[in-house]
Amino acid sequence: MSAIPETSMPTAPVTARTSRLSRERIRSAWLFLAPMLIVLAGVALYPLYRTIWFSFTDASLDLLGEARFIGWRNYLEYVDYGNGDGEWFGLLADPRWWRSVWNTVWFALVSVSLETAFGLVIALVLHKKFPGRVWVQAAVLIPWAIPTIVSARMWAWMLHDQFGIVNDMLQRLGLIDAPVAWTASPETAMIAVIMVDVWKTTPFMALLILAGLQMVPKDMYEAARLDGVPPIRLFRKVTLPLIMPALLVAIVFRALDALRVFDIVYVMTPNTDATRTMSVYARENLFDFDRFAYGSAASTLLFFIIALITIGFIYATRMNLEGDER
Amino acid sequence: MASVELKNVCKSFGSVEVLRDVNLSLEGGEFVVFVGPSGCGKSTLLRLIAGLEDITDGELMIDGERMNDVLPAKRGISMVFQSYALYPHMTVFENMAFGLEQAKLSPDEIKARIAQAADMLQISEYMERKPRQLSGGQRQRVAIGRAITRQPRVFLFDEPLSNLDAALRVDTRLEIAALHKRLADTTMIYVTHDQVEAMTLADRIVVLNAGNVEQVGTPLELYANPASQFVAGFIGSPRMNFIGGEVAAGHGAATFGIRPEHVDLSRDKGLWKGTVRLTEALGSDTFAHVDTETAGMVNVRLAGAERIGEGETVFLTPQTEAVHLFDDAGWPVRKAKAA
Numbered sequence: 001m002s003a004i005p006e007t008s009m010p011t012a013p014v015t016a017r018t019s020r021l022s023r024e025r026i027r028s029a030w031l032f033l034a035p036m037l038i039v040l041a042g043v044a045l046y047p048l049y050r051t052i053w054f055s056f057t058d059a060s061l062d063l064l065g066e067a068r069f070i071g072w073r074n075y076l077e078y079v080d081y082g083n084g085d086g087e088w089f090g091l092l093a094d095p096r097w098w099r100s101v102w103n104t105v106w107f108a109l110v111s112v113s114l115e116t117a118f119g120l121v122i123a124l125v126l127h128k129k130f131p132g133r134v135w136v137q138a139a140v141l142i143p144w145a146i147p148t149i150v151s152a153r154m155w156a157w158m159l160h161d162q163f164g165i166v167n168d169m170l171q172r173l174g175l176i177d178a179p180v181a182w183t184a185s186p187e188t189a190m191i192a193v194i195m196v197d198v199w200k201t202t203p204f205m206a207l208l209i210l211a212g213l214q215m216v217p218k219d220m221y222e223a224a225r226l227d228g229v230p231p232i233r234l235f236r237k238v239t240l241p242l243i244m245p246a247l248l249v250a251i252v253f254r255a256l257d258a259l260r261v262f263d264i265v266y267v268m269t270p271n272t273d274a275t276r277t278m279s280v281y282a283r284e285n286l287f288d289f290d291r292f293a294y295g296s297a298a299s300t301l302l303f304f305i306i307a308l309i310t311i312g313f314i315y316a317t318r319m320n321l322e323g324d325e326r
Numbered sequence: 327m328a329s330v331e332l333k334n335v336c337k338s339f340g341s342v343e344v345l346r347d348v349n350l351s352l353e354g355g356e357f358v359v360f361v362g363p364s365g366c367g368k369s370t371l372l373r374l375i376a377g378l379e380d381i382t383d384g385e386l387m388i389d390g391e392r393m394n395d396v397l398p399a400k401r402g403i404s405m406v407f408q409s410y411a412l413y414p415h416m417t418v419f420e421n422m423a424f425g426l427e428q429a430k431l432s433p434d435e436i437k438a439r440i441a442q443a444a445d446m447l448q449i450s451e452y453m454e455r456k457p458r459q460l461s462g463g464q465r466q467r468v469a470i471g472r473a474i475t476r477q478p479r480v481f482l483f484d485e486p487l488s489n490l491d492a493a494l495r496v497d498t499r500l501e502i503a504a505l506h507k508r509l510a511d512t513t514m515i516y517v518t519h520d521q522v523e524a525m526t527l528a529d530r531i532v533v534l535n536a537g538n539v540e541q542v543g544t545p546l547e548l549y550a551n552p553a554s555q556f557v558a559g560f561i562g563s564p565r566m567n568f569i570g571g572e573v574a575a576g577h578g579a580a581t582f583g584i585r586p587e588h589v590d591l592s593r594d595k596g597l598w599k600g601t602v603r604l605t606e607a608l609g610s611d612t613f614a615h616v617d618t619e620t621a622g623m624v625n626v627r628l629a630g631a632e633r634i635g636e637g638e639t640v641f642l643t644p645q646t647e648a649v650h651l652f653d654d655a656g657w658p659v660r661k662a663k664a665a
């Protein structure tokens with residue numbers, strides 16, 4: 001993950017006083033890193049560069065080669081109508097874009113929060129010894145093991161307004177009077193998408209948190225038992241601070257994923273303003289609307305927004321990350 | 327002054343029996359050391375007393391009160407763990423205060439207790455540091471300090487010195503001895519597999535072997551009158567020489583035991599003739615490993631200044647009154663009269 005600051009990199013300046021041995025070590029460090037850096041440059045850096053470049057051109061899908069530089073016009077442009085009137089155009093002036101930014105952030109915020117909360121509870125349960133624990137652990141992972149497209153499709157059917165099992169069950173229980181168009185109605189579409197994402201990704205979160213829990217030395221709990229610390233206080237004062245680093249890493253992972261969300265939304269609720277995320281917006285423009293350059297601009301902004309949020313999150317929690325290391 | 331009593335205490339993990347019918351009676355204010363080889367059940371016994379493990383069978387009494395079903399926090403005990411078990415995310419002060427806050431003591435009382443313990447252990451300067459900013463010895467003192475502040479009736483130590491280097495171990499050992507003097511009312515139970523620690527610290531030693539109590543006694547009792555060959559071999563450094571064959575048979579025993587410090591060495595006459603194979607000079611003493619014709623390899627202690635060359639022929643004579651005889655089961659045979 002490129003977002004985590006690297007501390008083990010040979011960052012010390014090479015001065016005349018650096019010994020030959022450490023120069024050797026720095027050289028071999030670069031030698032070992034080189035293949036990875038080259039591959040990374042090829043598969044990540046170059047596409048990123050191309051995307052950013054296209055966002056400053058008038059490229060379209062079938063005329064990629066003839067793209068001309070047009071500056072910031074894809075992002076923002078004021079068109080003067082000549083009669084003292086004019087209008088703003090471009091991505092930054094597009095309410096649909098801002099709606100999808102908001103959708104994405106809202107989706108990420110709610111789904112990652114819920115996944116963290118549920119993941120924590122499940123991890124705490126799985127951390128206790130009980131008969132058949134291994135089986136439960138395996139069972140919990142199933143939603144995560146199903147490909148997203150499959151589970152999104154599956155849930156789309158289950159949530160179907162006329163034939164879906166969810167409506168049927170809720171009606172039989174008397175909780176709703178009439179069938180709800182879960183994925184189609186703007187009020188419930190986002191809820192449905194978030195619910196499926198939580199269902200699917202909580203196991204992943206639980207697993208990462210469980211790994212963190214298993215790192216906590218057993219004698220910590222024994223010392224607390226001798227002190228007579230009740231469970232809730234033990235969790236707040238001992239367990240939580242000790243798993244915080246693992247928890248934060250898990251949250252960053254999930255947040256990165258959630259901010260790029262595409263497949264669930266695309267399969268379950270295509271073409272709805274209520275759930276259109278940044279990725280879906282970019283794809284629409286890139287391929288459906290034949291506005292390749294405009295889509296590239298959206299992708300570029302998507303990249304910087306994710307980078308900013310991630311860096312902001314890491315910066316905000318830096319104190320914790322350092323304060324809790326052992 | 328809290329007495330600790332164990333009556334027929336047994337402990338099993340599943341089908342594995344780790345402790346068998348342990349009977350012990352510790353007086354209040356006593357410093358008792360559990361020793362024994364690795365895996366003999368020392369830690370388990372300590373953890374039973376602490377309440378970290380359930381007692382499978384038998385009774386545990388502290389101050390005459392049955393403790394089997396009392397929560398660890400209510401037993402009036404404190405424990406110092408081998409790994410220190412300090413909370414890594416809390417400062418030294420918070421580590422010490424955590425349990426006291428739980429016990430609903432007033433902030434002033436907590437501060438006073440911590441200050442007193444910190445003073446006693448000279449850790450006052452580190453109160454705002456995290457454990458990872460301390461050396462091993464300092465962490466150890468914090469762990470002891472944390473245990474002291476609870477003002478326990480019984481103080482439990484599980485190999486508290488095993489993570490320290492040799493010099494620090496000696497210093498900390500002396501500090502623990504001083505601590506025991508200062509807290510004369512507190513019963514202390516100390517687990518170690520280091521018999522030097524046991525000999526120097528203990529009022530009484532409990533020797534454990536494979537889940538059984540082999541012998542209980544003062545250090546010198548165990549040294550002079552070991553109740554079994556196991557104890558004889560375990561207490562004393564370097565180990566007692568165990569000689570079988572003819573020599574033992576001559577005394578009507580299966581094993582003839584004699585400590586290195588109880589063998590006289592002479593260059594011209596003695597009971598066993600042999601050749602010096604190896605010498606270890608420690609400064610204060612020298613130990614000579616002598617290959618004898620009748621008794622096999624025998625380790626002998628010489629006073630510091632004495633020098634002896636490897637390959638020299640020498641004669642050894644065991645001091646009669648210091649001989650220990652054991653039968654094939656390892657139980658003592660009555661002392662032989664003359665050699």
Ligand SMILES: Nc1ncnc2c1ncn2[C@@H]1O[C@H](COP(=O)(O)OP(=O)(O)OP(=O)(O)O)[C@@H](O)[C@H]1O
Pocket residue numbers: 339342344362363364365366367368369370371519
């Ligand atoms: N939780 C457990 N489950 C099963 N067996 C255990 C458990 N704890 C300890 N034992 C077993 O009990 C025996 C005694 O263990 P214990 O930890 O008391 O030994 P010890 O005397 O403290 O050894 P050491 O000097 O190595 O610390 C060992 O054989 C060990 O394998």
Ligand SMILES: [Mg+2]
Pocket residue numbers: 368369370
């Ligand atoms: Mg142990």
